[in-house]
Amino acid sequence: DADVTQTPRNRITKTGKRIMLECSQTKGHDRMYWYRQDPGLGLRLIYYSFDVKDINKGEISDGYSVSRQAQAKFSLSLESAIPNQTALYFCATSDRDYTETQYFGPGTRLLVL
């Protein structure tokens, strides 16, 4: 079984809709992250959380919100989806170690029409 799972894997939605992307992990890691990946722009950090009570904005948080429901769960919401939020979204985790290796989920492909 995968250590980091994301649901849904693919989603098509319309402009203005609110949607939620969910992430769960069984690695026991404290730190969780949401990224988006776009061609030519690479991976960009949206939000991150170092523990259940800690939420931090990344470099592109506008239009997004997150919820850390438990150590193992970190959800990303698009309050009112717009077409330029069409992207590949990755959840990741890391442990409290020096290297902070990132362990990624399989990604969610989101298309906003």
Place this chain on the structure above:
Amino acid sequence: RKEVEQDPGPFNVPEGATVAFNCTYSNSASQSFFWYRQDCRKEPKLLMSVYSSGNEDGRFTAQLNRASQYISLLIRDSKLSDSATYLCVVKYAGNNRKLIWGLGTSLAVNP
């Protein structure tokens, strides 16, 4: 100037070839360095960390040159399965700890 820069490629090489990628970074306070591999439409996975003294993992060798602010990845005896995008990642230390991701270098190993 981008904080982390990579030649996007693509690098097209025959099986068995040796290929090298470089990655330059702009912040001299960068603390840690990594190479990740990303297969098409899949998630990135850590390939190897890059240590100051250089390190090797099988056919892969990573080097760090702090004076010139670049890291490199050398792949020997390329396999078809090495075809992927290789992402350079730099970590900043201190209160503003964060990872900076390069856009990646695309490698295609041909039979």
